[in-house]
Amino acid sequence: MSKGEIVMGALAPHPPHLVYADNPPQNEATSEGGWEELRWGYERLRESLSDKDYDVIIVHTPHWATFIGTHFLGIDSFKSLSVDPIFPNLFRYNYDLKVDVELSKAIHDNAADSGLLVKMMENPDFRIDYGTITSCHLVNPEWNKPIVCISSNRSKFYFNSEVMQANMIKLGEATRKAVEASGKKALLLSSNSLSHRHFTVEPEVPEDMSKEHVTNHNQYLWDMKMINLMRDGKTKEMIDLMPDFTEQTVAETEAGSLTWLMSALNFPNYKATVHAYGTVIGTGNAIVGWDPRKAKI
Amino acid sequence: MRDDNVRKGILVPGLPHPLLCPEKNEGWQRVRDAYEKARIEIEETDAEILVIYSTFWPSILGHQVQAYPEPEWTFVDEEFHDLGSIDYKFKMDPEFAELIVDKSKERGLHSRTVSYYGFPIDTGSIVALKLLNPDNRIPAVIVSSNMYANRAESIVLGKSIRDAIDESGKKAAVVVISALSNRLHTVEIDPKDDKIHSLKDHEWNLKFLEYLEKGRLEDVSQLSRQFHNEARVPKVVSFKPFWIMASIMGQNNLYDGNVLAYEPVWGTGSAVVTLTPAEDTAGDLEYDEDDPEFFKGDREVLDFYEQPSMGSLEERDGH
Numbered sequence: 001m002s003k004g005e006i007v008m009g010a011l012a013p014h015p016p017h018l019v020y021a022d023n024p025p026q027n028e029a030t031s032e033g034g035w036e037e038l039r040w041g042y043e044r045l046r047e048s049l050s051d052k053d054y055d056v057i058i059v060h061t062p063h064w065a066t067f068i069g070t071h072f073l074g075i076d077s078f079k080s081l082s083v084d085p086i087f088p089n090l091f092r093y094n095y096d097l098k099v100d101v102e103l104s105k106a107i108h109d110n111a112a113d114s115g116l117l118v119k120m121m122e123n124p125d126f127r128i129d130y131g132t133i134t135s136c137h138l139v140n141p142e143w144n145k146p147i148v149c150i151s152s153n154r155s156k157f158y159f160n161s162e163v164m165q166a167n168m169i170k171l172g173e174a175t176r177k178a179v180e181a182s183g184k185k186a187l188l189l190s191s192n193s194l195s196h197r198h199f200t201v202e203p204e205v206p207e208d209m210s211k212e213h214v215t216n217h218n219q220y221l222w223d224m225k226m227i228n229l230m231r232d233g234k235t236k237e238m239i240d241l242m243p244d245f246t247e248q249t250v251a252e253t254e255a256g257s258l259t260w261l262m263s264a265l266n267f268p269n270y271k272a273t274v275h276a277y278g279t280v281i282g283t284g285n286a287i288v289g290w291d292p293r294k295a296k297i
Numbered sequence: 298m299r300d301d302n303v304r305k306g307i308l309v310p311g312l313p314h315p316l317l318c319p320e321k322n323e324g325w326q327r328v329r330d331a332y333e334k335a336r337i338e339i340e341e342t343d344a345e346i347l348v349i350y351s352t353f354w355p356s357i358l359g360h361q362v363q364a365y366p367e368p369e370w371t372f373v374d375e376e377f378h379d380l381g382s383i384d385y386k387f388k389m390d391p392e393f394a395e396l397i398v399d400k401s402k403e404r405g406l407h408s409r410t411v412s413y414y415g416f417p418i419d420t421g422s423i424v425a426l427k428l429l430n431p432d433n434r435i436p437a438v439i440v441s442s443n444m445y446a447n448r449a450e451s452i453v454l455g456k457s458i459r460d461a462i463d464e465s466g467k468k469a470a471v472v473v474i475s476a477l478s479n480r481l482h483t484v485e486i487d488p489k490d491d492k493i494h495s496l497k498d499h500e501w502n503l504k505f506l507e508y509l510e511k512g513r514l515e516d517v518s519q520l521s522r523q524f525h526n527e528a529r530v531p532k533v534v535s536f537k538p539f540w541i542m543a544s545i546m547g548q549n550n551l552y553d554g555n556v557l558a559y560e561p562v563w564g565t566g567s568a569v570v571t572l573t574p575a576e577d578t579a580g581d582l583e584y585d586e587d588d589p590e591f592f593k594g595d596r597e598v599l600d601f602y603e604q605p606s607m608g609s610l611e612e613r614d615g616h
Contacts, residue, residue: 064375065375066375066376067376067481067483068376068481068482068483068484068485069483069484069485071378081414081415083413083415083416083417085354085355085356085416085417085419086355086356086357086358087358088411088413088416089411089413092413092415117483117484117485119379121378122378122379123373123378123379123381123382125371125372125373125382126373126375126378127372127373127417129375151375154532155483157530157531157532158480158481158483158530198357198358198445199358200357200358200359200407200443200445201358201359201407202358281357
């Protein structure tokens, strides 16, 4: 068996607004559009994946928050309706997805070997979180690849960002080793926004783009700081800054997804491709790809 | 008993163990038994509506009120999925939910009903409704907990709910779903070995329970910021349940308190407490917080003096 590899890693945020704006048949709510910059950014990300042959999507998701270790989906298929608890008016999505349980279990086992507390989720009635569905839909709307879904352990709340990052670095290493041992080609998704202070009100027409902007200038400056580090290939520096960034912008990086991704990619020192930056109800969102082939050039 | 449209206030925890596996720990069973006693206390009133405020249901866009007439699902907790699935079918009161939204808007809050098939009702609300209202004898509403709301907004929300109760003419039981200390064991434990996560958490829980047993609800409300700093993992900006409960129930200490259980559930301080309006109990002992009537939006430090109309704080402290 040939060695498996990560064919690309991507920062793939999950505002349900982007699915709502796309009007896919799976979503009950319909819109007049909106958030085009980000949706076109996802188009560019998909285009960058069009020449990639991959077998599985591995997603680390803030909206499956666990406090007792990190959990993994452990059943081979799920079919149900996902309703966003925050934006139910926008996102009521009928999903039907497959899980690569073998790879899921392999990452679980590797993480356990590295000292992390882990658990397989094997209840068939479990409902998949909307973050996972949104990111996976926007990257692969055909849903023709199985996924591995990893919960976000919220050690930041119980300890601090540094503990969270240390755990996510271990989880990233465990993910990479499992992919390599599997012989599979994997696409990795960090399903999170950057700055994450929302508006607390919604326009009468949610897709009214005249109302959309970043919540405050501080968030914008911090988002740009992090994105420029990505563009410059300075991901270790970005990880070093992550606790401050997270604190200053109540960033969704608190969930650990981006730290996990950087670790799985072995902290890229090559330039990331920023496909888009835009805001959704005040939060900062970037769509960014890391192509390991660039490391080899 | 004092004649009040709110017949009973009930604090319950929301983790699923007392519903799904009480037999695994004697304390979990005592919490389960306490739910049963609270259910009987509610039944002995003439309450016509259950008003539920759940800290397990976070919202961002203002305040959401569940208004789907008969939500039905098979639910699995995202953390404790191995404990099993929970089938539920509940009965909501959509008209009352709309009334809460109307009253909230009158007081300046951003508020809306949610009425969608398949909406993910939270673990805490499911556990509470299954155990306190198993036959759906009393219609319910569920109110979300806005993650950014602080005290002024929470007090105004409570008053809005009270407005709705009074205007409807209905007798209500108010159920607040929250742990006291909320620090979970972050490792797997043998259920038999469950204990409150830390002595400090335990001591603060006991202090709050001492107050509640004496009916000092407003005092507990006023001490919520301190409790948040001392005994809570700060997942949200503030500890809101007693602000809401006290605000709905009249902001006083005139209650008969009944602590039906206090036990660890996976490390958290899990208490079942009922409060019944009384003529005379503890005095007004701890009051020093402001008492806003309307919400005028987020108040930043630097525009403190430019928003003179949100309650009485500015009149006392702004000059």
